[in-house]
Amino acid sequence: xxxxxxxxxxxxxxxxxxxxxxxxxxxxxxxxxxxxxxxxxxxxxxxxxxxxxxxxxxxxxxxxxxxxxxxxxxxxxxxxxxxxxxxxxxxxxxxxxxxxxxxxxxxxxxxxxxxxxxxxxxxxxxxxxxxxxxxxxxxxxxxxxxxxxxxxxxxxxxxxxxxxxxxxxxx
Numbered sequence: 001x002x003x004x005x006x007x008x009x010x011x012x013x014x015x016x017x018x019x020x021x022x023x024x025x026x027x028x029x030x031x032x033x034x035x036x037x038x039x040x041x042x043x044x045x046x047x048x049x050x051x052x053x054x055x056x057x058x059x060x061x062x063x064x065x066x067x068x069x070x071x072x073x074x075x076x077x078x079x080x081x082x083x084x085x086x087x088x089x090x091x092x093x094x095x096x097x098x099x100x101x102x103x104x105x106x107x108x109x110x111x112x113x114x115x116x117x118x119x120x121x122x123x124x125x126x127x128x129x130x131x132x133x134x135x136x137x138x139x140x141x142x143x144x145x146x147x148x149x150x151x152x153x154x155x156x157x158x159x160x161x162x163x164x165x166x167x168x169x170x171x
Contacts, residue, residue, distance in 0.1 A: 003102040005036055015043065018109045030142065036060060114156035115149065123149050 002025070010021050028038035037060045044056030078084045110120045126145055130136045 001036055003098040005039065006102050006106065009039075009043075018106060019112060022106055022109045030146070034060075114153045114160060116156075119149075119152065 005025075006021060009016050010018055016024065024039055024042055025035065028035045028042065031038045037057060040056035040060045041053045044052035044054070046052075048055070075084075110117055113120050115123070123145060127141055130141045130145065131138060
C-alpha cells in the first residue's frame with residue numbers, strides 16, 4: 001500500500017514532494033486508524049477544509065469496503081484449495097518487497113533530515129532489531145524510539161535555528 005500511495009501522490013500526481021510525503025506519512029502512522037485514511041484526511045483538509053477531509057475519507061473507505069466484502073464471499077468458496085493458500089503466501093512476499101523498494105526510494109529524503117544520516121540509520125537499525133529480533137510490540141517501539149528521534153530532531157532544529165539567526169545590530 002505504501003508503494004502505491006507514494007507513487008500516486010509523489011510521482012504521478014505530484015501533490016507532495018518526497019520530503020512532504022515522508023513527513024505526512026510519519027504523522028499518519030502515529031495517528032490512530034489506517035495510515036492511508038489518515039493521510040487522505042490530512043490532504044483533504046489541507047486543500048479543501050473539513051468537507052474535503054470527509055470526502056477523502058468516504059472515498060478511501062467506501063470502494064475498498066465493497067471489494068473486501070466481495071473477496072470474503074469469493075474466498076469462502078475456495079479457502080481450502082492448496083493453490084489458493086500458496087498464492088496468498090506468495091502475495092505476502094511480494095508485499096514485503098514492495099515495502100522495501102518504497103523505503104529505498106524514499107532514502108534520498110533522509111539527506112535533509114535534521115538528525116543526519118548516521119542517526120537516521122541508527123534509528124532504522126534499532127527499529128529493526130526491536131521489532132524483528134526482540135519482538136517488541138510496535139506500539140512500544142514507536143513510543144520509545146519515536147519519542148527519542150522526535151526529541152533529537154527538535155533539538156537539532158533548534159540548534160540549526162540558533163545558528164542561522166542573524167544577530168541584531170547594535171544601535
